[in-house]
Amino acid sequence: MLNKTAGQQRMDALNSKGRRMNDKAAGCILQGIVEMPQKSGRRPAVDSSTPEKDLPLRADIRFLGEILGDTVREQEGEGVFDVVEQVRKTSVRFRRDADEVARRELSVLLTGLPHAVTASIVRAFGYFSHLANIAEDQHHIRRTRAHRAAGAAPREGSIKRTMERIFASGMSPAAVMELLGHVRVSPVLTAHPTEVRRKSTLDREMDIARLLARRDRTRLTPGELAANEDELRRAAHILWQTSILRLSKLRVANEIANGLSFYDYTFLRELPQVYAMIEDALAAGQPQVGEESELPSFLRMGSWIGGDRDGNPFVTADMLARAMQMQSECVFAHYFRELAFLSNELSLDSTLVGISGEIRELSDRSPDPAPEHTREPYRRVIYGIVQRLKATARHLRLGSDKPEAAQDDAPSVAYEKPGEFKADLDAVHRSLVANKARLLARGRLQALRRAVDVFGFHLAGLDLRQNSDVHERVMADLFETAQPGTGYTSLNEAARIALLCRELTTLRPLASPFATYTTETASELAIMHEAARARTLYGEAAVPNYVISKTGGVSDILEPAMLLKEAGLLDPKEGQLALNIVPLFETIDDLRRASTIMDELLGLPAYRRLIDSRGSVQEVMLGYSDSNKDGGFLTSGWELYKAEIRLIDVFRKHGVRLRLFHGRGGSVGRGGGPAYQAILAQPGGAVQAGIRITEQGEVIAAKYSNPEVGRRNLEIMTAASLEAMLLQPQHAAPHSDFLIAMEELSATAFKAYRALVYETEGFETFFWQSTVIGEIASLNIGSRPASRTNSRRIEDLRAIPWVFGWAQCRLMLPGWFGFGSAVKAWIAARPDAGLAMLRAMAREWPFFQMLLSNMDMVLAKSDIAIASRYAELVSDRALGDTIFQRIRNEWSDTVEAVLIVMEQTELLERNPLLARSIRNRFPYLDPLNHIQIDLLRRHRAGETGPALVEGIHLTINGLAAGLRNSG
Numbered sequence: 001m002l003n004k005t006a007g008q009q010r011m012d013a014l015n016s017k018g019r020r021m022n023d024k025a026a027g028c029i030l031q032g033i034v035e036m037p038q039k040s041g042r043r044p045a046v047d048s049s050t051p052e053k054d055l056p057l058r059a060d061i062r063f064l065g066e067i068l069g070d071t072v073r074e075q076e077g078e079g080v081f082d083v084v085e086q087v088r089k090t091s092v093r094f095r096r097d098a099d100e101v102a103r104r105e106l107s108v109l110l111t112g113l114p115h116a117v118t119a120s121i122v123r124a125f126g127y128f129s130h131l132a133n134i135a136e137d138q139h140h141i142r143r144t145r146a147h148r149a150a151g152a153a154p155r156e157g158s159i160k161r162t163m164e165r166i167f168a169s170g171m172s173p174a175a176v177m178e179l180l181g182h183v184r185v186s187p188v189l190t191a192h193p194t195e196v197r198r199k200s201t202l203d204r205e206m207d208i209a210r211l212l213a214r215r216d217r218t219r220l221t222p223g224e225l226a227a228n229e230d231e232l233r234r235a236a237h238i239l240w241q242t243s244i245l246r247l248s249k250l251r252v253a254n255e256i257a258n259g260l261s262f263y264d265y266t267f268l269r270e271l272p273q274v275y276a277m278i279e280d281a282l283a284a285g286q287p288q289v290g291e292e293s294e295l296p297s298f299l300r301m302g303s304w305i306g307g308d309r310d311g312n313p314f315v316t317a318d319m320l321a322r323a324m325q326m327q328s329e330c331v332f333a334h335y336f337r338e339l340a341f342l343s344n345e346l347s348l349d350s351t352l353v354g355i356s357g358e359i360r361e362l363s364d365r366s367p368d369p370a371p372e373h374t375r376e377p378y379r380r381v382i383y384g385i386v387q388r389l390k391a392t393a394r395h396l397r398l399g400s401d402k403p404e405a406a407q408d409d410a411p412s413v414a415y416e417k418p419g420e421f422k423a424d425l426d427a428v429h430r431s432l433v434a435n436k437a438r439l440l441a442r443g444r445l446q447a448l449r450r451a452v453d454v455f456g457f458h459l460a461g462l463d464l465r466q467n468s469d470v471h472e473r474v475m476a477d478l479f480e481t482a483q484p485g486t487g488y489t490s491l492n493e494a495a496r497i498a499l500l501c502r503e504l505t506t507l508r509p510l511a512s513p514f515a516t517y518t519t520e521t522a523s524e525l526a527i528m529h530e531a532a533r534a535r536t537l538y539g540e541a542a543v544p545n546y547v548i549s550k551t552g553g554v555s556d557i558l559e560p561a562m563l564l565k566e567a568g569l570l571d572p573k574e575g576q577l578a579l580n581i582v583p584l585f586e587t588i589d590d591l592r593r594a595s596t597i598m599d600e601l602l603g604l605p606a607y608r609r610l611i612d613s614r615g616s617v618q619e620v621m622l623g624y625s626d627s628n629k630d631g632g633f634l635t636s637g638w639e640l641y642k643a644e645i646r647l648i649d650v651f652r653k654h655g656v657r658l659r660l661f662h663g664r665g666g667s668v669g670r671g672g673g674p675a676y677q678a679i680l681a682q683p684g685g686a687v688q689a690g691i692r693i694t695e696q697g698e699v700i701a702a703k704y705s706n707p708e709v710g711r712r713n714l715e716i717m718t719a720a721s722l723e724a725m726l727l728q729p730q731h732a733a734p735h736s737d738f739l740i741a742m743e744e745l746s747a748t749a750f751k752a753y754r755a756l757v758y759e760t761e762g763f764e765t766f767f768w769q770s771t772v773i774g775e776i777a778s779l780n781i782g783s784r785p786a787s788r789t790n791s792r793r794i795e796d797l798r799a800i801p802w803v804f805g806w807a808q809c810r811l812m813l814p815g816w817f818g819f820g821s822a823v824k825a826w827i828a829a830r831p832d833a834g835l836a837m838l839r840a841m842a843r844e845w846p847f848f849q850m851l852l853s854n855m856d857m858v859l860a861k862s863d864i865a866i867a868s869r870y871a872e873l874v875s876d877r878a879l880g881d882t883i884f885q886r887i888r889n890e891w892s893d894t895v896e897a898v899l900i901v902m903e904q905t906e907l908l909e910r911n912p913l914l915a916r917s918i919r920n921r922f923p924y925l926d927p928l929n930h931i932q933i934d935l936l937r938r939h940r941a942g943e944t945g946p947a948l949v950e951g952i953h954l955t956i957n958g959l960a961a962g963l964r965n966s967g
Helices: 006-018 052-076 078-097 100-109 115-149 159-168 173-180 199-217 222-241 252-285 287-292 317-345 357-365 377-395 418-434 444-455 468-482 493-504 519-538 554-566 588-602 605-612 625-631 633-654 675-680 698-704 707-726 736-757 763-770 773-778 799-808 819-829 834-844 846-861 864-871 877-902 912-940 946-963
Strands: 184-189 464-467 545-549 580-585 617-623 657-663 690-695
Touching: 052 078, 052 115, 052 199, 052 222, 052 912, 078 100, 078 115, 078 912, 100 912, 115 199, 115 222, 115 707, 115 912, 115 946, 159 173, 159 252, 159 707, 173 252, 173 707, 184 707, 199 222, 199 252, 252 317, 252 444, 252 698, 252 707, 317 377, 317 444, 317 519, 357 377, 357 418, 377 418, 418 444, 464 468, 464 519, 468 519, 468 545, 468 554, 493 554, 493 605, 519 554, 545 554, 554 580, 554 588, 554 605, 580 588, 580 657, 588 605, 588 617, 588 625, 588 633, 617 625, 617 633, 625 633, 625 736, 625 799, 633 657, 633 736, 633 819, 633 846, 675 690, 675 707, 675 846, 690 698, 690 707, 698 707, 736 819, 736 834, 736 877, 763 773, 763 864, 763 877, 773 799, 773 946, 799 946, 819 834, 819 877, 834 846, 834 877, 846 877, 846 912, 864 877, 864 912, 912 946
Parallel strands: 184 690, 464 545, 545 580, 580 617, 617 657, 657 690
Antiparallel strands: none
């Protein structure tokens, strides 16, 4: 008999002990989680009992836990299940009793196990987080429905509540309609995923959510309940046997497809419902507004996926074309589905109902061959609409690789523009309304008409984005080829601006089809021409914006204008600009100079005439991620706020309306946090011509994979935007003293942060060795590299892996570091009135409230004890201990500062639901951290094998799911 390894021997011992456990208790992986009391004075407060309203959540978690436990036992065997249970019980004991013995036991249990067992444990605890997320989402939906069913006052963040406040302010529904015709509100999906799951697993999770919701809302018979449970078990079975990780590096086309899945889940159906809610609220305020005129389509989707080529060489002209085609195929599939349903619904007989003259004419022209439709004019009209839409799809070459796409040879004329398609649907609407069928005009037809108006033939506006350094090289190449000796790169800023302004007013193209350019220049020109083609093919809304990363001067904004001119997207004779040119200010220095740059830019006659052609609206993008990595959490937030104040003044001076585009990520360190509070925390006047906000990483799935949760998030963003535009006071802060105080706090926090991250010898080594950053860089989570250059410098690292790495080791450093030092120094300098001032700011200033609330949440999710074990991975133990002690001290000071300023005794004291959620998750996150540390140690010691790497990646996924907003 072969000798057993130490890991196998440990398995045998654990199995023997596990078999003695009570079978009933062993059947539920989540057993006992909700009864954990908490003894640590710094952790979220814990009630000994679950509030009655949260009992259904507790029941759902238990139920899903039983299913997961049974799945593990069935698929992996009793022995593995027993190990999972032993780990779970030990982890719960550690969290419940703050038992250090249990923590050591947990470490021993999880060290050196066979890879197959480790993978099963990681998957079990990882899937718990996913199932807990589903249960919590369903509970939020349940509570919202209960709130509405009880007839309670509309909640903050709801359309109804917002419209009530707007009407109470004296603004009429007609005035609201007028305003919304000139603004744009847009969530923008980006391909910066820290979401490592595949669509296959997301689909199964959606099945589980649907089945769980059915149990909650429908009175099922015992047989139906049993059938529902069988379906849930089948979904869990499939989920367990489906790889949660991607097997190959994610490509841009995969990112596009993943992004499009959320349109099927949520956007195509739910976004029209948000419009319907607003229209209903307007009609309630002034009925004739809702009936006689429709709300302008101000809420639209945006995307960077397939157009963002900053640091991504795989986004080419061909990929842009593919992205637009895939988007168009997605929306056309929706239209065809909805028209089929609509045809079934509108079986109205012309001998029983009246019809309008235009419907009679459309019916007579319809190629519908079915004799049974002779007296059903609406069906005939819809048949004709479908045939024209099919002709349009053929014209756009949608699905041209599919044989069935070419089989329909109907001679119908294609729609040239989405407006023509909508005009036919509008004719159906008018006829129904005029002939006592207003009820039928609502519902599916209303949603489809809105969808066509919002999504057109393009689905979402696809932004182009490129780095200013690339533009500089391209312009240098173009000028040198056209006018040898120009020496563009050697020109100072003033000379560049003068040269570019002259070129922007001449009809002569700079590029020649007969010249030879660098590969980079040729690629950039090809992108411009493909953008022009896409706008011609799918409509002007298809490619609406050009974003410039690393904007550092006026010339950085004029250079892409030159490229647009080369593709016919800028008319120098008429001064017409087809796209919005959007500078992105990212670093602390860039934010400080943003208003000066925009002041100079708007003062240039050559550029101002272009802006006037865009309705005198200029969009500016503010970057949260790089400014945070550059200056820390507090300083980043403050510099963003100040930049907005200065931009508001500059734009008011020039008579140009400002639209801000917020480059927020999912984590607090990247601008994340509740959207409603974040929008309203901006200075007065910041939301003028609307607002755009990026949606990134695992937050996209968390917010938009469930349609009801997605609709609520769209509603919140819309409600906050309306309130900010129509109700927000036009001053930066309640008191000028608050601004002065923040300036000092920020300066102290900035100094503390920079001293640690950029001025501490060996910090770079500490970061790379104490986090999973190296392993994240190799994970199949995106089509672009983790660093902008081939280096390990913090300056070159992309902000997403920077934040994600700190989240995995449970430090969350980018979401709080420096605040403790700032408050400590502030109060020490003002022992009598310093704390009172900070508490006044916390009570009266939405901006400061948001900062504190986000830190409160992120600190509650951190765990300094677990983080200390990651610090032990640093090979130079003296270096690791020294740096970590500094971090530990600042963490303690920051927790203390948040508590005293917010006047709390525990973190999340004012948010008990979130506190319970975090508390309930910790026992299922801790084992993943322990395993991750063990696997990292083995991996870095030279142990190899795909199972080891897969185990690390599985822990990354499980922790990201459990923390929910870590990327």
